[in-house]
Amino acid sequence: MKVILFDLDGTLIDTAPELGDALNLTLRRADLPPVDADLVRGWIGDGARALLAKALSHAGAPPAKALSAWNEFAWDYADRCGTNSRVFDGVRPLLARLRAQGFRLAVLTNKEAGFAHRLLARHDLAEAFDLVVAGDTLNVKKPHPGVVQHALTALQAEPHEALLVGDSLTDLRTARAAGIGVWLVRHGYPQAELPATGPDAPDGFIAHFDDFHPQAAPRMAIA
Incomplete structure (x- = not known):
């Protein structure tokens, strides 16, 4: 094992609060009702565009509204990246430990690259990773295996040398x-x-x- 690939939202950083802030600001401008945090948490995982589309659909807006609202939401969310989110407990020491042990580390996220890099930078995590593969880095995104294959090629690793750490069925399928x-x-x-x-x-x-110790035997659950 020499490469650890991490999902971002919900795995390394709790981003739901600030995503909700940005969504509700965009919805308020459009005279649409706000969404609560539990709904936002359940919608995260497919990228910011998909998140906005889900929120607008829930609010009863026509599908075409997602296109016109995107620029406003992108501005609102970029402004809020890193302002109302938190790095989960244990992430920083884990990344430092893995780096010290010689692992190559990457982020695989469906979040758009501009948001992903801004979020990592604002939480002082950017330097911990050798690579970020975002939702718009390639013409495919998770759960397509091409995302992992791209990362392994860039990090010069074989599949048996890699492990993905995530939080969702999308990560499992990836x-x-x-x-x-x-x-x-x-x-x-x-x-x-x-x-x-x-x-x-x-x-x-x-x-x-x-x-979490990546050297642990396969299928040995930590719970």
Whole structure:
């Protein structure tokens, strides 16, 4: 094992509060009702454009409204990246430990690159990663295996040398499609119920990053 790939929203950083702030500002300008935090958490995972479309649909706006509202939302969210979000407990020491052990680290996110880089920079995490593959870096995004393949090529690693750490069914499907290991955190934005056992279950669950050791045996769950 020499490469660890991390999801961003819900895995490394709790971004739901500031995404909700930006969404509700955009909705208020359009004279649409606000959305609550629980809904926002369940919509995160497919990128900011998809998040806005889900919020507008929930508010009863026509599909065409997503196009006209995008520029406002992009401005609102860029302004709020890193202002009402927090790095999950244990992330910073984990990244430092993995770097000291010689692992190459990357972020694989469906969030657009401009937002992802701004968020990492504002939380002083940018220097921890060798690579960021965002939702608009390629012409595909998670769960397409091409996202992982792109990262492994850039980091000069083979699938058996890599592990994906995420929080959702999307991350699980991404890893399985690419033929790499996958561990899921307990604190994220899963969007759907995650199998705890069986052939479709992740290789492990992480209750806290202090307890995460990528050298652990496959399918040895941490809970």
